[in-house]
Amino acid sequence: MNLLVTGCAGFIGSNFVYYYLDKYKDRKIIGLDKLTYAGNLENLAKLTPEQKKRFVFVKGDITNRELIEHIFEEFEIDVVINFAAESHVDRSIIDPHVFVKTNVLGTQILLDVAKNFWYKSGKWIDGKRFIQISTDEVYGSLGKTGYFTEKTPLDPHSPYSASKAAADLIVKAYFDTYKMPVNITRCSNNYGPYQFPEKLIPLVINNCLNKRPIPVYGDGLNIRDWLYVEDHCKAIDLVIEKGVIGEIYNIGGHNERTNIEIVKMIINYLKKNFDESISEELIRFVEDRKGHDRRYAIDPSKIMRELGWVPETKFEDGIVKTINWYLNNRDWLNRVTTGKYMEYYDKVYGSR
Numbered sequence: 001m002n003l004l005v006t007g008c009a010g011f012i013g014s015n016f017v018y019y020y021l022d023k024y025k026d027r028k029i030i031g032l033d034k035l036t037y038a039g040n041l042e043n044l045a046k047l048t049p050e051q052k053k054r055f056v057f058v059k060g061d062i063t064n065r066e067l068i069e070h071i072f073e074e075f076e077i078d079v080v081i082n083f084a085a086e087s088h089v090d091r092s093i094i095d096p097h098v099f100v101k102t103n104v105l106g107t108q109i110l111l112d113v114a115k116n117f118w119y120k121s122g123k124w125i126d127g128k129r130f131i132q133i134s135t136d137e138v139y140g141s142l143g144k145t146g147y148f149t150e151k152t153p154l155d156p157h158s159p160y161s162a163s164k165a166a167a168d169l170i171v172k173a174y175f176d177t178y179k180m181p182v183n184i185t186r187c188s189n190n191y192g193p194y195q196f197p198e199k200l201i202p203l204v205i206n207n208c209l210n211k212r213p214i215p216v217y218g219d220g221l222n223i224r225d226w227l228y229v230e231d232h233c234k235a236i237d238l239v240i241e242k243g244v245i246g247e248i249y250n251i252g253g254h255n256e257r258t259n260i261e262i263v264k265m266i267i268n269y270l271k272k273n274f275d276e277s278i279s280e281e282l283i284r285f286v287e288d289r290k291g292h293d294r295r296y297a298i299d300p301s302k303i304m305r306e307l308g309w310v311p312e313t314k315f316e317d318g319i320v321k322t323i324n325w326y327l328n329n330r331d332w333l334n335r336v337t338t339g340k341y342m343e344y345y346d347k348v349y350g351s352r
């Protein structure tokens with residue numbers, strides 16, 4: 001079985017490649033990545049020599065139709081998992097265009113090429129599947145109570161989440177119109193190794209290590225529902241194996257935390273275990289994110305009930321594993337935060 005994994009050198013994509021090649025010793029991954037600022041081939045450097053034999057890397061963009069066709073001609077692709085996306089909300093507020101191009105147009109091109117290769121003589125070839133990795137952000141924001149289910153209406157607020165919602169609707173259209181074998185998964189906030197330090201958890205770790213102020217948006221009481229990335233990978237694996245064609249699956253571990261709680265947990269762990277001069281004095285409450293969603297919370301009961309998924313990593317363990325991963329990979333952290341990183345950082349935080 002051959003999988004085309006787009007965004008294979010990004011955070012969730014690279015974690016998925018490790019997880020999948022380790023679990024299935026007879027399967028092969030063709031990994032495609034544009035290697036923008038967040039995708040980094042170094043993220044895949046720890047594949048074993050045996051795993052490398054079952055991994056082919058292609059540098060390129062999902063909006064390049066000729067390249068995607070070439071990949072389908074070269075390899076018999078059974079499953080496409082589309083992780084490739086521009087994913088950071090703050091960047092989408094500065095420059096929405098690239099989000100629409102990659103997330104919407106890129107998804108449509110992937111779907112269309114897959115359809116041309118998988119639909120022969122009036123029917124779909126058996127065993128093919130297209131999985132769109134989406135996000136809980138497409139549902140918008142919750143008040144103090146309630147959960148996002150698969151039936152919650154789409155109500156995205158940022159250019160990022162609007163582009164992901166648009167992509168989901170294109171995927172749905174390929175199912176409704178052509179009966180294409182698709183699934184959409186919508187996961188809550190992930191954390192773990194290889195996450196780029198523009199996202200809250202690695203940004204806080206990196207700023208603590210560099211004694212840089214920690215920007216907390218607004219009152220710090222926005223809530224996110226955090227899931228360890230490996231639990232997300234396991235959920236996607238189950239969708240590939242057992243997901244019902246055309247269905248959407250929400251993924252989340254019922255682990256809601258305010259941002260300030262997360263920030264303080266990281267500071268206090270580092271203070272106790274790494275450097276006692278790291279303190280809550282680094283915290284700065286800064287201007288809020290425009291259109292900032294207040295609360296996300298996933299109802300994962302469908303995937304738990306129908307596919308037997310269970311989130312295994314407790315947040316208290318996952319966050320310690322994650323902080324230690326960054327402590328042990330400070331070279332990586334330094335490399336990915338040089339050059340253009342500070343330009344971006346000043347753009348987002350300079351005016352706050």
Ligand SMILES: Cc1cn([C@H]2C[C@H](O)[C@@H](COP(=O)(O)OP(=O)(O)O[C@H]3O[C@H](CO)[C@@H](O)[C@H](O)[C@H]3O)O2)c(=O)[nH]c1=O
Nearest residue numbers: 087088089135136137188189198199200215216217222259
């Ligand atoms: C970077 C940063 C973030 N924040 C706040 C904003 C959010 O309420 C919360 C988490 O921010 P972020 O890490 O940017 O993640 P968020 O906007 O929730 O979106 C993430 O989670 C989504 C899933 O919910 C994914 O679809 C997105 O790709 C991913 O970026 O922390 C701060 O207060 N200060 C910061 O410096």
